[in-house]
Amino acid sequence: MWNQCETYGELLQSFDEGYELCYQYDSMPHQYGKEILYQSEMHFLQAVGDNPSVTITVIAQQLGKTKSACSQMVRKLVKKELLIQERNEKNNREYYLNLTKRGREIYEAHKEFDEKCMQRTYESLTDFTEEELRNYISVQKALNQVFQKDVDENGVLEVAGKKKKK
Template identity: 45%
Template sequence: MEDQREALLRQIWAAQDEAYDLMYEYDSLPHQYGENTLYQSEAQIIDLIGEHPEITVTELAAILKKTPSACSQIVRKLRAKGWVEQVRNPENNRIFNLYLTDSGQRVYQDHTSFNRSCQEATFRLLDTFSTQELEHHLMVQRKLNEAYQEDVQHSKEHNL
């Protein structure tokens, strides 16, 4: 019985590794949204600015758990493409608020529509599972995420 459980746990581990590899590959590829091509990191920032007009680079970095410098680089690329504008905050000259331009708004809408389609397709694939099975999966995934978070914290503490 214990061998069967360990074999199942190893299969879960392997499936998680495969999922990570697929997500990593997906994130590294450019994607076509309407007439525009974006990388996932760009799309994330477009989405956040679309959802939170006036957001700052510092706030983006906090949400995405990235450095402000990394977010600034992406914002610069998006500004160069004409999708994002930075406007000096009238109440604090050191702060720049971010907004989508009209073309950035179209990119945001195209990306949102694409995401909705992807979710609908994924949800259809999961139709074969009962609500209880999905709830169990979510419980397992949350425990796995706890383990990953502990691994991240441990690595940060030991690699300073």
């Protein structure tokens, strides 16, 4: 039993290291051609590029963000001239989102970069069997379920003596 606990501790330590590296990577600005963007901005552009004429409501659902957060991102990307909003002629309250020419260039450059990263990752995992990779996926899914429970159970903040749901 002790060995299993030790291995579990090592697994969580390794997970935490991976999380920290992903967090650092996502938090830093990245250069795409002449444009410097944060990952959240690029992910938003990617979602629009993958789904031309998408609405804020749909993109919010896809990205798991609020419509308010997506509206802020739209304003930021429109200001950078990477995204355009086009009013839906049948519903004046709804706008379609599309990439500008420059936004499309960045989207394509990012797509190329992602493919190179995926290839590098794939090559680094070729020594693992399919069974080992499937076992990893199973372990990660089990961890994700526990992490989701942690989020659900601890999703309350103390704000000036009042409990507020996240």
